[in-house]
Amino acid sequence: KEPGEYKDFHYEPNVQQYQNGSLGFTHISKDSEGQYLCEAKNNIGTGVSKVIFLRVNAPAHFVQKSKQVQVVKGEQAHLQCAANGDTPMQISWKIGGQHILKEGRSTLALAIVFLTRAF
Structure with a gap:
């Protein structure tokens, strides 16, 4: 993915979002590689966001x-x-x-x- 392009999180059987907001991947593939944008907000103040780049290493x-x-x-x-x-x-x-x-x-x-x- 190019810088600034994020993956939207949709329900996928190999991805789970936990109560603390983190993501868990099972059977990960190169298709999952990219920049993920995590956003957090509540009723107090403005929201915050963080970009995490997921790199998937593939052996020969x-x-x-x-x-x-x-x-x-x-x-x-x-x-x-x-x-x-x-x-x-x-x-x-x-x-x-x-x-x-x-x-x-x-x-x-x-x-x-x-x-x-x-x-």
Whole structure:
């Protein structure tokens, strides 16, 4: 959210407002991230308000858990690693414990020269 943009609190099953005015979140997601404006007022004097920025940290996770790619010997294969999460994120490729690409690339194109094991 941009500065000055606040989230209006509406009833949501994963958000609870307690008697003391605080909010409780269960099963929080990146959609909940943003600036929240809390306002308090009574019949004595003017009301007060406070802005609280809620940041939701998301660990790296794969969009697609597992995938098997089949290719004909001599053809090209494209292996894609789609991961979501907070940045900066580092993606690396290994085969047999050895790095095969520079960090940061998430797509690998291979020319299949020989196969040692077929699935």
